[in-house]
Structures are given as structure tokens and as C-alpha cells.
Amino acid sequence: MTFLSYLISGLSLGSVYAIIALGYTMVYGIAKMLNFAHGDVIMVGAYVCFFAMTRWGINPVFGILLAMAVCTVLGVIIERLAYKPLRAVPSLFVLITAIGMSYFLQNAAQLLWTPNPKVFTSVVGNASIKLFDGQLSISVIAIVTIAACFVIMAVLSWYINNTKMGKAMRACSEDKGAAQLMGISVNLTISVTFAIGSALAAVAGVLLCSAYPTLMPTTGAMPGIKAFTAAVFGGIGSIPGAMIGGIMLGIIEIFGKGYISTQLSDAVVFAVLIIVLLVKPTGILGKQINEKV
Numbered sequence: 001m002t003f004l005s006y007l008i009s010g011l012s013l014g015s016v017y018a019i020i021a022l023g024y025t026m027v028y029g030i031a032k033m034l035n036f037a038h039g040d041v042i043m044v045g046a047y048v049c050f051f052a053m054t055r056w057g058i059n060p061v062f063g064i065l066l067a068m069a070v071c072t073v074l075g076v077i078i079e080r081l082a083y084k085p086l087r088a089v090p091s092l093f094v095l096i097t098a099i100g101m102s103y104f105l106q107n108a109a110q111l112l113w114t115p116n117p118k119v120f121t122s123v124v125g126n127a128s129i130k131l132f133d134g135q136l137s138i139s140v141i142a143i144v145t146i147a148a149c150f151v152i153m154a155v156l157s158w159y160i161n162n163t164k165m166g167k168a169m170r171a172c173s174e175d176k177g178a179a180q181l182m183g184i185s186v187n188l189t190i191s192v193t194f195a196i197g198s199a200l201a202a203v204a205g206v207l208l209c210s211a212y213p214t215l216m217p218t219t220g221a222m223p224g225i226k227a228f229t230a231a232v233f234g235g236i237g238s239i240p241g242a243m244i245g246g247i248m249l250g251i252i253e254i255f256g257k258g259y260i261s262t263q264l265s266d267a268v269v270f271a272v273l274i275i276v277l278l279v280k281p282t283g284i285l286g287k288q289i290n291e292k293v
Contacts, residue, residue: 001132001135001136002258004136005136005137006254006255006258006259007251007254008138008142009142009254010247010250010251010252010253010254010255011142011146011247011250011251012139012141012142012145012146012211012250013211013250013253013254014230014246014247014248014249014250014251014253015145015146015148015149015150015207015246015247015250016145016149016204016207016208016211016223016246016250017223017226017227017230017245017246017247017249017250018149018153018227018230018242018243018244018245018246018247018250019148019149019152019200019201019203019204019207019246020038020039020042020200020201020204020223020224020227020230020246021227021228021230021231021234021242021243021245021246022152022153022156022197022200022239022242022243023035023038023041023196023197023198023200023201023227024038024197024227024228024231024236024242025231025234025236025237025238025239025241025242026169026193026196026197026239027193027194027197028231028236028237029173029236029237029238029239030169030172030173030189030190030193031083031087031190031193031194032091033083033087033091033094033098034091034094034095034098034228035078035083035098035194035197036095036098036099036101036102036224036228037078037082037098037101037102037105038197038198038201038224038227038228039102039201039220039221039222039223039224039225039227040101040102040105040106040109040220040221040224041071041074041075041078041105041198041201041202041205041220042201042202042204042205042208042219042220042223042224043105043106043109043205043215043216043217043218043219043220043221044070044071044074044105044109044202044205045067045068045070045071045201045202045203045204045205045206046067046120046202046205046206046208046209046215046219046220047109047113047215048063048066048067048070048071048202049063049064049066049067049123049202049205049206049209050118050120050121050209050215052066052067053121053123054121060123060124061123063123063206064123064202064203064206067202067203067205067206068199068202068203069199070202071198071199071201071202072195072196072198072199072202074198075194075195075197075198075199075201076191076194076195076198078101078194078198079190079191079194080191082097082098082101083097083098084187084190102221106217106218106221107217109217110217113217116215116216116217117214117215117216118214118215118216119213119214119215120209120210120213120214120215121213122141122210122211122213123141123206123207123210124140124141124144124210125140126139126141127139127140128140129143139211141207141210141211142211144207145207145210145211148203148207149243149246149247152200152203153239153240153243156196156239157239157240160239165189165192168184168185168189169189169192169193171184172184172186172189172190173237201220204223204227205219205220208223226249226253226269227246229245229249229269229270229273230242230245230246230248230249231245231246232245232273232277232283233245233248233249233273233276233283233284234246234248234283234284234285234286235282235283235284235285235286236283236286237286238283238285238286240285241283241284241285241286244284244285245283245284249269249273252268252269252272253265253266253268253269256268256269
């Protein structure tokens, strides 16, 4: 039963990583930039939902929707102010800007939302389901998190493959210049991509803090890094790859904590990533791109 308990915990944590990684992989796949402030958008979403439930007495469902709305607007603002002016410059400048935006959001949270840390109230309560005569306990939040991951993955895949904006995203991912010549608004497409990724970050933040109820300005930092690792693991730019990478990363982390060492679990995760990239540099579902010179 210990193995099953670890597996379910790994699936739950991995589902959170997968939801976050979807934002990373969408932005990179379309805008070809790494938004390292994405992890801090998670934190903002969690704070919005926290205050909605505790101070304003809003129903958790509406609290999540409010968090998604706020993070959607925040994602678009970040893209327009910080990243849009840098599209034609080398990627190093974008990377430095993203790190600066990350620290800005963390420090703004420290100034605005003291004292910290805060105890986050689970959006679905602390109930659990007992199986095998009580030998296996599965928390409701774990079930909700896993289900949410698969639903989000299915809806996002349908959206990208069947809607006009989804087709525009795919076109911009292939060739922005050609897409613009065909009448596609590249600016609008990238803004919508950031909006969707940021809304997903809010959902991930709420689910993460519901399972691990400590909320502080640095809450999204490490999950953001691990989700980026998951996106690379699965093949950055691939939406199914982000999901597979996130779930596998969560399982590896939980099994590493359970069977090896709590202190070494992160080292195990990154060691596995290194091994995978040595064998397949593009990630599990990544595609090799040949550049013409």
C-alpha cells in the first residue's frame, strides 16, 4: 500500500507540474521565449484565491475564477510591458528581463501581503477516501488535481487543433513571418498564449497550495523551476510532452523522497533529467529541428 500511496501522491504533484509546464511550453513553442516569471504568477493566483475565500468570503469556485481572471490580465500586462519590446533582441536579454520580472513580483508580494507565510485553506476541504479497509487513504484534493490535469490537457489540445486561434498559434509556432503574411495577428496570438498560460498558472497555484497549504511570496519559485524542467523533460514546445514530463517528474520526486532521501529528492529529479537529455536531447516527445544555413 505504501507504493500505491506514493504513486498517487506522485501523480497529484506531477499533475500540478504538468499544468504549470503547459504554460512554459506554449509560450516557448509560439513566442520562442522562456518566461521565468511564470512561477510567480502561480503565487499571485494563490494569493488572490486566498484573500477571496478568507477576507471576502467568496465561494472557492468563484475564488479560483477570480484568480484566473487576475492572472490572465497579469500575464498579458507582463507580455506587453516586459517581453514585447524585446522580441527582436538576443534571447539573453529576454532571459534577464524574465528573471527581473520574477524578483519584482516576489518583492511586490512581500510588501503587499504581509505577514507571511499564510496557511492556505484547501478549496475542496481535507476529506479523504479510504480503500482496502483503511490501509490506503487518497485525499480528495489529489483526485481533483489529477482529474483537472487531464481535463485541462484535453480541452487545450482540442482548442489548439480545432479553433481559429489555435490554428493561428500553430502557424506562429512554425513561422511568424509567414503567419503575418497570411493575415494572422502575431501580437494578438502571443498575448492570448500568455493569457492562457497565466490562467493555468492560477489553477496550478490553487491546487498546489490546497495540497501543501503554506503560502508565501516564494511559493511559486521552486515549482516553477521544476515545471520548466518537466517541459524540457517532455520536449519543450510539445503540449503532450509537458503533461508526460510533469507527471513523470512528480512521480520521480515522490518516490525519491520515499525510497531514497527527502534531502536528495531534488538531486534525483535533476539527475534523471540529465540522463534523459543525454540519451534524447530534445526530450521525450521533442522533435529534432534542422536549421538551414
